[in-house]
Amino acid sequence: MTEQLQVRAAVYRGDPDGRLAVEQLRLDPPAHGEVRIRVRAAGVCGSDRHVIDGEWQVPMPAVMGHEAAGVVEAIGQGVRDLAPGDHVIVAWHQACQRCAECTGGKPWACTRVRSNDSQLPDGTTRWHDADGAEAWPYLAVGAMSECIVVPDFAAIKVDDRVPFDVASLIGCSAGTGFGAVANNAAVQPGESAVVVGAGGVGMSIISALRLAGANPIIAVDVSGEKLAEARRAGATHGLLAGAGLAAGVAELTGGGANVAFEAIGRVQTMQELPDLIRPGGRAVFVGLPPEGQELRIDGLQLAYDGKTIIGSNYGGLVPARDFPRIADAYLAGELPLDGLISARATLDDVNDAFDAMRRGERTRTVILFDGDGDEE
Ligand code: APR
Ligand code: ZN
Numbered sequence: 001m002t003e004q005l006q007v008r009a010a011v012y013r014g015d016p017d018g019r020l021a022v023e024q025l026r027l028d029p030p031a032h033g034e035v036r037i038r039v040r041a042a043g044v045c046g047s048d049r050h051v052i053d054g055e056w057q058v059p060m061p062a063v064m065g066h067e068a069a070g071v072v073e074a075i076g077q078g079v080r081d082l083a084p085g086d087h088v089i090v091a092w093h094q095a096c097q098r099c100a101e102c103t104g105g106k107p108w109a110c111t112r113v114r115s116n117d118s119q120l121p122d123g124t125t126r127w128h129d130a131d132g133a134e135a136w137p138y139l140a141v142g143a144m145s146e147c148i149v150v151p152d153f154a155a156i157k158v159d160d161r162v163p164f165d166v167a168s169l170i171g172c173s174a175g176t177g178f179g180a181v182a183n184n185a186a187v188q189p190g191e192s193a194v195v196v197g198a199g200g201v202g203m204s205i206i207s208a209l210r211l212a213g214a215n216p217i218i219a220v221d222v223s224g225e226k227l228a229e230a231r232r233a234g235a236t237h238g239l240l241a242g243a244g245l246a247a248g249v250a251e252l253t254g255g256g257a258n259v260a261f262e263a264i265g266r267v268q269t270m271q272e273l274p275d276l277i278r279p280g281g282r283a284v285f286v287g288l289p290p291e292g293q294e295l296r297i298d299g300l301q302l303a304y305d306g307k308t309i310i311g312s313n314y315g316g317l318v319p320a321r322d323f324p325r326i327a328d329a330y331l332a333g334e335l336p337l338d339g340l341i342s343a344r345a346t347l348d349d350v351n352d353a354f355d356a357m358r359r360g361e362r363t364r365t366v367i368l369f370d371g372d373g374d375e376e
Helices: 046-052 164-170 173-184 200-212 224-233 245-253 267-276 299-304 319-331 347-358
Strands: 005-012 021-027 034-044 067-075 087-090 134-137 147-151 155-157 193-196 217-221 237-240 257-262 277-285 308-311 343-345 365-368
Touching (some): 034 164, 046 347, 067 147, 067 164, 087 164, 087 319, 164 173, 164 319, 173 200, 173 319, 193 267, 200 224, 237 245, 245 267, 257 267, 267 277, 347 365
Parallel strands (some): 193 257, 217 237, 257 277
Antiparallel strands (some): 034 067, 034 147
């Protein structure tokens, strides 16, 4: 329990071409209230790409990845609710659990959160590089590592029947998409919906919209291939992005959708989102743009039409409540999350996976680990 572990992990050191290097790192044992997880699957997410393409600043060297599922391998003192062998999904937003927001059911609004700065709740890290320097797990997860150490409350137990690759996505893209629909927009049966961007997050939104009974469900993307996949996930219509988009949505919905989601993180598509909804509709920002970019929105039109813009951070998720709900819906065959995974890879393929994402080719690549050392 007290020994350090040698782990292979994908590390970003600010390379201008956004390359990661697989390095051997040292991982401290779990401290009080922490657990060590043998990672079995790590999703390659758009947020990681924002970082390695220099759009968001993080402490470096950075252990990349934040969508993880695996098996609890060791527990620190004071951990009551988890035991070695438990299958878990990791939450990357590690709220303080004590403030008014956390106890009021809005942990995503916690102002004392440190995971956004790649720090465990006590402000430290458990990783060290070969020279002994501290390495920082992105979003306090660092999923692209054979093992990770996280606070116990960030490791949510999941039914063993959920495959690790699907479970990893519940920790971010699938969870965010589900939460954006169920929590942020509270979509009702029969509401019309449009989703701009049919990548990992957009496709998760589409499958959650189908579960919520939205109709029609219009997918928008620049890629015809992504639109075809969106149809398979439950979209009733696909529209190519471009000049006639608002008119196309208006035609399919009789004057604009009840609810629209932006799932790319582009300022241009975000500011056009209110044009896709009808008066009284909701526009939900799920995609995250580069730091420091501003939107231009027609204030008079927005007020006059009584439209609502909703910012969605982590889908308004309460992980301990929502991860099991999502897993149950998956196991009941109601959420086709397998369809989100278009490629499975090893840690050594990580740069190829990001290149494929930059080319807009895959919905999700999931990195699989062999799980040596599992106590199963
Ligand atoms: N119009 C419509 N679709 C577009 C456009 C555009 N102008 N540009 C890109 N797209 C599509 C891509 O073809 C792709 O299908 O948007 C999708 C983006 O998906 P991914 O690259 O897979 O990104 P994802 O992981 O889904 O993340 C999207 O959500 O959580 C945030 O940080 C994340 O900002 C990122 C966003
Ligand atoms: Zn993510």
